[in-house]
Amino acid sequence: MSDPPLDFPITATGLVRHFGPENNRVKAVDGVDLHVSAGEIFGFLGPNGAGKSTTVRMLTTLLKPTAGSATVAGFDVVTQADRVRRSIGVALQDAAIDPLMTGNELLELQAVLYGIPAAAVRRRADELLERVGLTAAADRRVGTYSGGMRRRLDLALSLIHQPTVLFLDEPTTGLDPMSRITLWEEVRRLNREGTTVLLTTQYLEEADQLADRVAIIDNGVIVQQGTPTELKAAVGAPSLLVSVGLPGGAAQVTDVVRALDEQGVKIQHLELSEPSLDDVFAAATGHRLEGAGTGTEPATDHEGAPAVKRRGRR
């Protein structure tokens, strides 16, 4: 018989982690407090070196905290590390998977290490391979997988024992946009099925798309915490970004500004965008290259003329 569901499957109080000798100490995490509710996707957002991965490594029992305490699935990460490990699934940064093994072999090894009954191993492995769309590649060595396939296998490995709490450390870093969206859909599906997810990311869009609540960490300290809507509202009122095509070229900016002024629109920001190679790529393929702008608005109008993007308020 199991324990009743926890309100907060992940908690941390004053979590601290230092590295290095006393005279040259680096404070990677400096007093993190967290309360992740059952069934939510919690986004841990921050730049490289902010302390996201170190926090996750402490919560997943890989690293002992210098100070503070944390519980995962109701168990202390230091004194009950084994109970924590039985309850969580973890996909760490870089999808570290043995390239000499096949997807099938890795899932079978993972099942053995988690004590899945021998009779259930094959069926569970097949289910997970199908779930992440790797059935056809199951008997290929992982060294031949693409980055996206590795990530999906990594996710499947972390689900072998049907964990109730899942840690995903930068799961989409380095993935192409399509692979990223596929992984997002899988994370949402897992969450719908009742899995609590703590997801670290350096992508604002990812946190915005996936997370019910977000904590922003910088220099080892959580500087903001709340729902994406709350956090955005705290920064200021919404603004409107409109793209206006200029078939007559950049000289038409004056006309646009004059027209807006006549209508009483207060312009906060005005930016002239010229077509880029990314726009050429997008026009040719229907999607954008990874890391090329936000990917949400075209830099040109449909005819390829330069566009004025303006953010204004009446």
Add this chain to the structure above:
Amino acid sequence: MTATSPSPAGSTVSFDSASAPGGTLVRSSRGLALRGLRSIVRLPSAFLPAMMMPIVQAIAFSGTFFAITKIPGFPTDRSINWYLPLACCMGSGFSGVGMGFSTVRDLESGFFDRLRMAPSPPLSLILGPLLACWLRVMIVISTVLVVGFSFGARLTDGALGLVALYVAGLGVSTIAAGWGLGLAYVFGDMRAAALMQLTLFNALFLTNAQTPLFIMTGWLHEIARVNPFTNVLRLSRQGFLGEVTWGDTWGGLAAIVGLSAVTLWFARRGLDRLGD
């Protein structure tokens, strides 16, 4: 909670999903050993040196130093009978530290984190590679023996002599694996690799590896006399130099048990401290 659909991380397979039972020591070790064995076939470049080195060594030493058998009192008239067991022990040692190299690769790639996060007994992370190592050693010794016999080596005490050699080889590999794994855990990167090789090479050569103790002099004699690996080599050579006797066996066994205990404790301590 028993998983029935819908369940966390959805499944139709029924087992306790809120808390995995965790792998047993035997099953987890077997799984990890199997992984180690696969690498023999899939990464031969990591295995072949440990096999070729003792073959080359046995042939080269016995050919170069064939005249050593002319020394009065030398225990055999075939130089390869003297050097073949040494080569087998060397190959076994390098198979052992090979486990350390593999672990360094896992540590550097991050795969070892996945293994550490699994709720299986930590001892399986040492025992699994060790089982694979023992199988590799059996392959190495058997191959070196076949080559050695084709170059003129002869057993002087039949099967018992072979048993003594295999026991010595497995012992050296256990000592080396413990040492290699321990260094891998302490350093966490390839810095450990150089130390593994250097220390094992010196420990095995500062013995009666090349010549019997009675013709050694000075500081080398003193070190070789107290070096426990001298007893291990004595154990390994019995079946090639005369009869297997308890007098030449117990010292080697004691050295293997003692050194294995120390190096495996060092490995376990390093593993436990990885998260510090």
